[in-house]
Amino acid sequence: MVKVRENEHKILLTLKRFDGKALLDQVVKETSLSDATVMKAALTLEKKKLVKVSERKKTIIELNKEGELHAERGLPERLLVNALAKLGGEASISKVVQKAELEEKFVPIALGWLRKKGWVLFDTKTGKLKLLGKVEGVDEKLLSLLKEKGKLVVEDLSSKMRSAAKILKRRKLLRVSEKKEKIIEITDEGWKALKKGVKVEVEITQLTPELIITGKWRKVKLTKFDVTAPSPTVYPAKVHPVQQIIRRIKEIFAEMGFTEIRGPIVETAFWNFDALFQPQDHPAREMHDTFYLEYPKAGKLPEKSIVEKVAKTHEDGWKTGSKGWKYRWSPEEAKRLILRTHTTATTIRYLAEHHEPPIKVFSVDRVYRNEKMNYKSLFEFHQIEGIIMDKHVTFRDLIGTLKEFYSKLGLKKVKFWPSYFPYTEPSAQSTVYIPEHKKWFELCGMGMFRPEVLKPLGIKYPVLAWGGGLERLIMLKLGLDDIRLLYKNDLGWIRRTVICQ
């Protein structure tokens, strides 16, 4: 005799009642067992060759908005044909439509179907419709069935109803969705075993408080599980992968003695550009690079003494020793509100207010550029920025600091090249060897703030600065090739992505 466990027996008996074949859902309902328990038992039975588990597609249909409307009052052609009957079986189209109170948009459809269904004859001489018949079609039957039941499974319908479903689907009256469902079926061997009778072993799957307290657990047999059998997938809740890396980078800054600063996202052009000695006709300031605001349009400038010095520096260099840009500086242009294009706007605000050395500050924060979103660029992203202001700090110190920063990120091989940024001099670009890709990549740019930036704001000591895009670093680290994925918030991706260590 074949040995089966209690749950397995229960399932076999249930299946027998369903003539040997039932859906997983039906078995779950009948046995009052959980999904997972039934599946586990069914799989064991399948191993014993007593049942077969298979999958089938299930197409669910329900009425959409238009479908509901027609189900409520009848299909448009039904409305017309009823109206025609009321008008004595012969009338002009416009009269019929008027009588039926049918909306304009449904008229062509209704006429088409009237003809297709052979309910009317159109007399071209008189221009009148003649009633031929009005028998309820299978499509109307399905419509009222759907109205009654809400949802139907196409595969369960008769072949007539199935073709009606096709028609209604084509008429765009249905919402269609697909699901997969599991079917459990007793095999020939299973039937044989059932005929012979099976031996039910009382085994305990779930250890209960009762079994523990009463000590009954000593007397029962605890099922030996197939420990290799698949168990349901669960996902841990987690911090967003980008945030995990931001957190690590912020920790690194803090470990290196930097203090985090935070500033406005909506910024005046003054702090974003002018204070950084970017001339007012600089290409970066144009509409196709920078987001300007339609509302509110303009902000306030800082105290006059600062504005005047910045303006003079742009115009002729003021007392900075520079030649300046030689143009007429406009306060109106500087007042315009924008979405900051770099966190340096916040840095320079901070340095304008904090003159006492030493200062070591950083930000990892949102910045904006007027870019079309595609696989390699975003209009809103994060910038990493580090700043040191102190007596006697040097360009070599900057190189050393950035090297340490990279090394804490696990990037040990770094090179520094000459480069250009409007507000730093000397400037450099760093390239970093990323072992995962076996290649060098450009990451952070860096430099010392120009005297034209420092002097007007009363900053007396050299300022070392470096910055770069966070997302580029993350893409390299996570091996992604589409930057949009980072902020798509695809739960599947977040759930699958390994926690940053």
Next chain:
Amino acid sequence: MPVITLQKDRFSKFVGRSLTIDEMVKWLPWLGVDIEEVGENYVKIEFNPNRVDFSSYAGVARAFQGLIGWKVGMPEYKVHKGTIKLEVDASVNQVRPYMLSAVVKDINLDEENVKEIMEMQEDLHWGVGRDRKKAAIGVHNFDVVKPPFKYLAADPDNVRFVPLGKREKMTLREILEKHEKGIAYKHLIEWSPKYPLFIDADGNVLSMPPIINGELTKVTSETRNLLLDVTGPDFKAVKQALNVLVTALADMGGKIETVQVEYPDKTITSPDLTPQKMTLNSSYVNELLGLKLSSRKIVEYLRKCRLNAEENVDGKINVEIPAYRIDILHEVDLVEEVAIGYGYYRLKPSKPKTVTTGSLHEATRLSNVIREILVGLGFTEVMNFTLINSEVQYEKMRKKPEKTVKLANPSSSEYDVARTSLLPSLMKNLMDNKHESFPQKIFEVSDVIKVNEKMECRTERQLHLAGVSSHSTANFSEIKSTVEALLKNLGLKGWKIKPFKDSSFIDGRTAAITIKNMRIGVLGEIHPEVITNFELENPVCGFELNLEPFL
């Protein structure tokens, strides 16, 4: 950034030595250019916009020779005195006041040179001219026109000429309306009653600055003598563009001759290649770079960057900067030249002596604590843009539009305003994740931007927290329990949950979260209409808190 493709053999000719691709790839980056692409016989480089002199082979070659030490010090350009006159008529004052010019004789052009001159012109139009606004260049075949020349403003309908690349004569107005360059650049002059025109002694049109040259003076590989014109409203830019171009043409083998440019009030001999002079302090160099270089060494490194330099009696260094180096504004720019001459690759990293303790901003600290609590409560973090679509923010949430930060030039209509609340972003996230398994519990702790007329930037950045839970039995008590667990674990005191109305939530299932009678947030069951607006099927409960009071 602008690019130039350097063919190995041609570049070698300009450098004066036979180079290999490897040598080029090794040394070029130390000039401050990026290698874009390397082919069997060429290297494509990207140069920074401040170094427009790199827009020609000659320009890169000069710097290359210096860096390796084959030729050092400032390149000398002989400017021959010419007899050509050019009159600038007072009528141009209102539209495009300045013109400078030069003649380049006996230049041996080939197809490559002609192409290079065109490309260089484009780079200068962009880099110095700001898309022809500040300066625009015309290069002409000198031999087909007759001096003296005249630059004037002409009536748009009276003058006709054949623009470059066309066969028919057109009036100035027709060019602005029909010619592709006219359409592209008409904004620079169309507001003026008269348009700029450059003509010769017989009234032949050389060009209609800054739009297009005439077909008459078209330059080909047969051309031997060139006439250059640069026009613009910005004299400095006009002069810079001319100097960069004329020196590159001289390096191609041309002989520079001056033009007498006669303004109503003065006469200028053009081009003026007088070097810029500056004084550099050795101590300034060493302080910034963190090196201990002698003045002698500094002189050597500056000369490697093709500048003239010598120590003067005060121990300072006198520097002469060639006219094509338009990027040097300040002594500090010379410090970078020293670093380049010294070699960035030789700069040893050092550690700043600055000692400080670091710390995170309060907003980060609080956000991190909140993340820990919410993840513990089974919520997964999402990160959305602060820009959002106004319909998602208001109509779909059953909210009335309010005064919001609105972009003047959004890159997409999907992101045209700044968000004032996080919940719409989260509803959108649920909509995008319908196919994922339920329950779905997500949160975001991040920025919103609100209009606040009192602020300097008339807006205020606020740190918010919001969460939503969506599954078949999501309800009020679930979200209330969640928010209470959060508030308790944050150690907050004196908070209350009170009945409240909010059009995004179901009436009677909405509550305000208050602290000391100040409302800081809302929680409840999301209104079924909102759920449908986001094409969802499961119930959703959610909350949002303003965290600013805790910062």
